[in-house]
Amino acid sequence: METLIQAIQNYITISPEEEIIIGRLFSPLDLKAGEFLLEEGKVCRHVAFIREGLVRYYINDDGNERTIYFSKEREFVCNYMSFIPQTISDRYIQALEDTRLFIISYEKLQSLYAEIRQGERFGRLAIEYVFVTAIKQLGSMYTDPPATRYQQFLHIYPDLVQRIPQYYIASYVGIKPQSLSRIRKRISGQH
Amino acid sequence: METLIQAIQNYITISPEEEIIIGRLFSPLDLKAGEFLLEEGKVCRHVAFIREGLVRYYINDDGNERTIYFSKEREFVCNYMSFIPQTISDRYIQALEDTRLFIISYEKLQSLYAEIRQGERFGRLAIEYVFVTAIKQLGSMYTDPPATRYQQFLHIYPDLVQRIPQYYIASYVGIKPQSLSRIRKRISGQH
Numbered sequence: 516m517e518t519l520i521q522a523i524q525n526y527i528t529i530s531p532e533e534e535i536i537i538g539r540l541f542s543p544l545d546l547k548a549g550e551f552l553l554e555e556g557k558v559c560r561h562v563a564f565i566r567e568g569l570v571r572y573y574i575n576d577d578g579n580e581r582t583i584y585f586s587k588e589r590e591f592v593c594n595y596m597s598f599i600p601q602t603i604s605d606r607y608i609q610a611l612e613d614t615r616l617f618i619i620s621y622e623k624l625q626s627l628y629a630e631i632r633q634g635e636r637f638g639r640l641a642i643e644y645v646f647v648t649a650i651k652q653l654g655s656m657y658t659d660p661p662a663t664r665y666q667q668f669l670h671i672y673p674d675l676v677q678r679i680p681q682y683y684i685a686s687y688v689g690i691k692p693q694s695l696s697r698i699r700k701r702i703s704g705q706h
Numbered sequence: 707m708e709t710l711i712q713a714i715q716n717y718i719t720i721s722p723e724e725e726i727i728i729g730r731l732f733s734p735l736d737l738k739a740g741e742f743l744l745e746e747g748k749v750c751r752h753v754a755f756i757r758e759g760l761v762r763y764y765i766n767d768d769g770n771e772r773t774i775y776f777s778k779e780r781e782f783v784c785n786y787m788s789f790i791p792q793t794i795s796d797r798y799i800q801a802l803e804d805t806r807l808f809i810i811s812y813e814k815l816q817s818l819y820a821e822i823r824q825g826e827r828f829g830r831l832a833i834e835y836v837f838v839t840a841i842k843q844l845g846s847m848y849t850d851p852p853a854t855r856y857q858q859f860l861h862i863y864p865d866l867v868q869r870i871p872q873y874y875i876a877s878y879v880g881i882k883p884q885s886l887s888r889i890r891k892r893i894s895g896q897h
Binding site for chain 2: 595596599600628633635636638639642643645646647649650651653654657
């Protein structure tokens with residue numbers, strides 16, 4: 516629970532009493548590698564915080580999986596496009612490693628906003644961060660060439676290149692694994 | 707000021723005393739048609755609320771203006787991608803008609819969040835709405851075909867088709883004005 520409290524304290528100040536409330540509102544959830552936190556066609560009912568592990572977000576595009584995002588330990592995970600309006604999700608969130616989470620339901624998050632003195636402020640600042648990150652990421656996905664996308668991947672996720680299978684990185688970059696190998700060779704040739 | 711208060715009351719309850727605070731924090735700004743609320747390369751320093759008028763958001767893409775959004779009376783206007791982190795804007799916001807606004811600076815908005823009892827809640831709910839709308843809109847811009855984009859334009863902005871010049875609508879849809887005429891004929895032929 517300590518890392519979750521710290522992640523919230525990045526945004527707001529919380530009292531010891533409020534730490535207890537937060538501990539009551541979140542529940543543990545463990546996923547095996549390959550299991551799903553969210554599936555297409557279902558409503559995203561929880562925001563999760565990763566204690567240990569790694570997940571990927573992907574869309575099933577006529578049978579082709581398009582990986583669009585990764586989240587790792589000490590990060591929040593959610594499809595806010597489904598969670599905020601409580602409508603069905605167009606994407607999957609899947610554990611890439613055995614992953615240990617704390618999750619909070621939509622209803623309990625509303626309680627957190629109400630019961631924690633700076634709860635609404637936490638909500639505002641957290642969604643502002645997600646907003647700026649998501650729009651940048653979405654714009655890049657559609658407009659940046661693969662080599663730029665790969666450089667950005669290395670920049671955003673420097674510690675993940677060893678933990679994520681190459682075909683998921685290629686899918687994130689938007690190319691075939693063979694093309695990613697060529698880009699990697701070209702980049703390593705530059706150093 | 708009445709319509710601005712109503713727009714905020716769509717999200718939160720405010721007291722008569724708080725209405726006075728809000729009135730103090732916002733300032734009037736009038737733009738002539740063609741004038742800019744925000745220009746590329748500058749930092750977006752204000753959130754604006756449109757009392758009367760109409761604006762368009764566009765990007766200058768190597769000399770081609772790509773219109774990406776419209777906002778009209780009783781709506782908030784801002785490039786949050788620039789405003790939230792206070793970094794330079796990649797887009798313009800331009801008045802399409804003589805437009806009367808109330809604006810609030812970044813610093814005064816922080817005062818609003820602090821001085822209004824449900825100020826942070828207003829901020830959270832407003833940015834959640836913007837987030838869901840912006841992601842949908844951005845996804846559509848890159849993936850939907852022009853005919854679908856035009857149908858969505860008619861759905862989102864049913865009252866604006868008479869107020870916006872055809873070449874801006876064509877730019878929003880992502881096609882040349884002549885192609886838009888063909889789509890319009892095809893659609894009107896269906897009714």
